[in-house]
Amino acid sequence: MSTQVPPVEASPAAPSTVAPAGDSVGDAARRWWAGIRAGDLGILPIIIGLLVIVVVFQSQNDRFLTSGNFVNLIVQLAATAVIAMGVVFVLLLGEIDLSVGYVAGVAGVATALMLLPDGSNELSAGPAIVIAIAIGASIGLLHGLLITKLGIPSFVVTLAGLLGWNGVVLLLIGTRGTVTIQNDTIIGVANDFLSDGIAWLVLLLGIALYAGVLLSGRRARAKAALPAEPIALLVLRVAALAAIGAAVVAVANDDRGVPYVFLLLTGLFILWTYVLNRTTFGRHVYAVGGNAEAARRAGINVDRVKIACFMIASSMAALGGIVLASRLRSVDTNAGSGSILLYSIAAAVIGGTSLFGGRGNIRSAILGAMVIMSIDNGLGLLGLSSGTKFVVTGLVLLAAVAVDSISRRGRENAGRA
């Protein structure tokens, strides 16, 4: 009958995820290896994937690994990564948002129209951005209310959104055909660069901040006599960030410099990672995605969490739409169409956020966007058509989901499901 007794047999205890006090980097490495063998792959598949991409494209066209193309790549992946960050929230719930492409389109077009110099109601960049994001948030609110209060599956609501917001884009553009953007601030988002010195300064501040956060966290745990990471591992983490950051800044400075969108991406990454990992709301997002009924019984307002996630997804889509419009310096009837929707969702999934809810992080949006856009960029350099791009990206997506499914099976076998 309704008896739901958990299985009695004990599954083999999973290796602990937190280091016991006083352990060494060697122990940490062994734990990491054990995790991988148990199907907890982390970012390993992505790193390998990126390496393969680099080797393949560089061998075909030696323009791939140039500083100029590196800077191009950052600018190209920005919009996808921004939108994908919002998609992560929806995927964490175990839901989907198919409307993010055209929501980005609506926001991009709205921004361009608000900035039209001939209009009597011309706005400056700041208010225009705020209003465009607010439009995105309202769209997300509408989606969220339909999904939670009427109980319509998110797939259907956002599929209707995909059509509906595409229509709104066409209506907004009207007979104009193309609206060019002349506002320097908006154009600058994707087309301006930090000066060399400022870029190094920002990097130094970032490293100091990261080290400070790690150290204070470690000290708090030590003070409470809880197991903490070995200090050597902490040093290793900071060193890794410093090395990667220095490489990015050095290579970018060799060309036009670090694009402002890179700062935007970093800021959004820190913001949303903080929200997901350090706030009650973030905890509740994971709980709802993992077991909605348990969340409800813990007194969590499940509907409110879901609505908030759809609002974040649409707001980030709106911001991504502004970034895209900035890069293209104009919007037209194609705003938000084409690959942008599928690339954004695929980015989050390729980066390691599960389609089944409860598992994933913001990092996955950026890593996945890196993979997808380097393929897009590399195939573009080889002069291959969109057709080839889509086929290859589709195969990569399939591979990523296959890795997810296989590693899930590994986790289940190891009792880590």
Place this chain on the structure above:
Amino acid sequence: MSTHPILELRGVSKRFGAVQALYQVDFKVHPGEVMALVGDNGAGKSTLIKCVAGIYPIDAGEVLFDGNPVQVHGPKDAAALGIEVVYQDLALADNLDVVQNMFLGREQLGSLRRLDEVSMERRAKETLDSLSVTTIRSVRQTVAGLSGGQRQSVAVAKAVMWNSKVVILDEPTAALGVAQTRQVLDLVKRLGQQGLAVVLVSHNLHDIFEVADSITVLRLGQSIAEHRTAEVTQTQVVESITAGKLSKVPGLAEEVVA
């Protein structure tokens, strides 16, 4: 034992479509009392508990807490009154770790409204230690990796961590080994001695006779009898469970509700 019940249900009814899960159930438990709730599969025990916890709204009847009628609209209301529940299906989120599950919905915050992971982890550990749960190696491992018994220990620890007045346990020992069952039964006794009201759902009459002061029998959604454990034998209880006289005719129930 104090004179008036801390939690009392009067004439509570609950229907799921065609199933009359509860019909005019009376139930009460006093502070310091361990009340066993028994009945066959499908008798309505879990439904009764979920009504008290505010998971299901009741169709009729009233719930009194400390003598006052209360409306429990959700788990938050129940927790605010001081009612904690360990559900039969445990209601843990597999993707969260032990600490995260134990504090779910009641996270402790530090500066800047940040989750205070350190103090949550410490309190979770203390609670598990106080229950002598030694088999969980790390409180930072996800619940998915725990055995059935370990999961149950986490669910019990989650319920007793909050200075509550009523603790309701729906078959808390169903998946436990001998030693762990011992721990939970001792815990139930200890909670009663500390003056809490404990409601224990179990099919194991031997356990019930060991720890319970009183026994309420449910049969086909109706409260059949309340026994003092000291005054009955197991055979008598089994008789009420399987053949207790249904004072209210189920056929009538439909008319009353409709």
